[in-house]
Amino acid sequence: MAFIPIEDRLQLRVEHGASYRTRSWGSVKPTVSDAVLLDFAEALGDLTNETVDTYLRVKIGALEVE
16 A cells, blocks of 8 residues: 655644634645744744644545555
8 A cells, every 4th residue: 555645734723712723724745844844834823813732734645555
């Protein structure tokens, strides 16, 4: 079986009262390094009044039988 990367998503988990909400951005290229994506995510987090709890990179791909 093989995992064929299609796209990644960037998610910021933000505090919302006593719970959390997730802000999502799609179409992140799988070739973007984690360091560059984290820098971008932190810049996005600085633009919001909400407190960012967690930065998430979600990998989306196809599973294929070889």
